[in-house]
Ligand SMILES: Cc1cc2nc3c(=O)[nH]c(=O)nc-3n(C[C@H](O)[C@H](O)[C@H](O)COP(=O)(O)OP(=O)(O)OC[C@H]3O[C@@H](n4cnc5c(N)ncnc54)[C@H](O)[C@@H]3O)c2cc1C
Ligand code: FES
């Protein structure tokens with residue numbers, strides 16, 4: 291087969307314009323980690339199962355390992371760093387810390403982003419809804435209860451006005467991209 | 475693992491996709507949500523030489539045409555799960571979509587991809603077959619309509635030609651005295667089904683069954699539509715528990731599911747009978763309820 295050749299892609303990562311020269315077979319996960327230094331996005335399974343590679347694509351959680359970088363051209367991407375742009379903990383992160391919802395921390399970025407995206411859609415989700423939403427983010431350490439506690443606590447704080455539910459991530463064009471198809 | 479190198483082309487219409495598939499030949503594949511194709515490529519089970527990306531085509535809205543809903547092929551599982559029109563007019567489809575994988579799978583995966591991929595344990599083909607859904611397929615000689623039941627052949631095999639694409643799916647909407655149920659058993663929530671059952675019934679004003687349709691996933695090389703003769707005893711009858719159980723047992727007895735790592739064939743057959751009885755009973759109980767009462771509780775919570 292002839293050389294597929296690299297092409298240039300541009301997107302925003304946590305609100306910042308970035309570009310990279312990529313092969314068609316490069317996953318967004320690889321490009322974020324290897325070319326752009328976003329090591330907070332992690333490689334677990336490469337099959338869409340574990341959720342460690344979760345990023346928000348135009349506001350919606352996707353598996354970075356299953357998205358080709360060329361497909362993200364022109365899109366907005368948010369990694370967990372986007373939740374705490376100034377380096378201060380996002381209130382959701384603070385809840386994770388307080389509840390012991392992170393141990394080794396490997397799954398935590400994916401958990402946080404999935405939970406954050408859920409809270410954008412549904413600011414007061416039931417525990418069952420949180421469980422259903424996080425079911426695709428695997429954790430070897432916590433036993434999950436503390437993660438559910440943390441997300442619930444943050445939702446409750448936000449409802450009381452102390453948790454700033456919409457603070458943080460510079461998510462551009464939420465759900466409007468070709469990538470997410472929430473247009474129905 | 476990472477995918478083997480391939481070449482990549484984006485197209486902005488399905489006509490262009492058909493042309494590109496034809497020109498690129500056997501080693502070209504369409505990529506939609508990538509939720510089945512990319513894992514297979516990462517595991518090197520699939521090694522297409524060309525990927526034709528149809529995402530720029532876009533999904534567009536789900537349309538209510540009275541007797542049926544029109545779902546563009548690129549409609550994401552998440553949109554099916556959440557669209558108000560689906561939850562009201564074809565709630566079984568919303569319920570089934572809520573069971574597809576994890577939230578990231580549903581954000582990206584598409585109805586066209588699910589039907590074209592034809593996994594025997596996938597929810598949407600199973601429900602499409604029970605509903606008598608119609609799939610619009612575009613090829614070099616134009617579009618053709620094919621019943622979902624005639625599209626599916628076997629494991630990951632359909633009657634699509636290599637240069638044909640799924641363009642849209644039409645699903646019949648729920649009748650005024652129609653009831654539905656979708657139940658599945660999986661090892662863990664979000665896992666592929668071990669067995670899943672989609673059941674639809676219609677009752678007359680006196681409560682007798684006038685129509686019934688049942689499809690079972692996970693028990694054969696494709697979603698299995700229960701033959702009409704196996705459901706014939708229901709027609710004209712009052713749908714009592716004992717009758718529903720007998721019908722479900724008889725249908726399940728026709729199955730010869732295979733053993734695999736998830737379950738033995740015999741266990742699958744037993745599950746088909748139990749879930750079949752429960753699904754029929756739930757569909758009967760829901761028949762005649764209003765659209766609002768019928769909408770799924772959502773998020774795949776077992777009802
Ligand atoms: C972790 C995980 C869990 C999953 N769990 C489930 C589950 O429980 N139930 C389930 O049903 N699925 C599950 N899936 C698969 C998922 O549903 C896929 O979304 C779906 O099977 C394929 O849709 P896609 O749009 O992603 O297709 P792709 O992966 O892009 O393509 C799949 C195949 O269909 C072809 N294709 C795609 N679109 C078209 C078209 N319009 N016309 C012609 N051919 C086309 C492609 O060429 C390819 O051969 C899971 C996936 C993952 C990663
Ligand atoms: S690395 Fe992407 S889901 Fe596991």
Ligand code: FES
Nearest residue numbers: 393395429430431
């Ligand atoms: S905290 Fe270790 S994997 Fe979740």
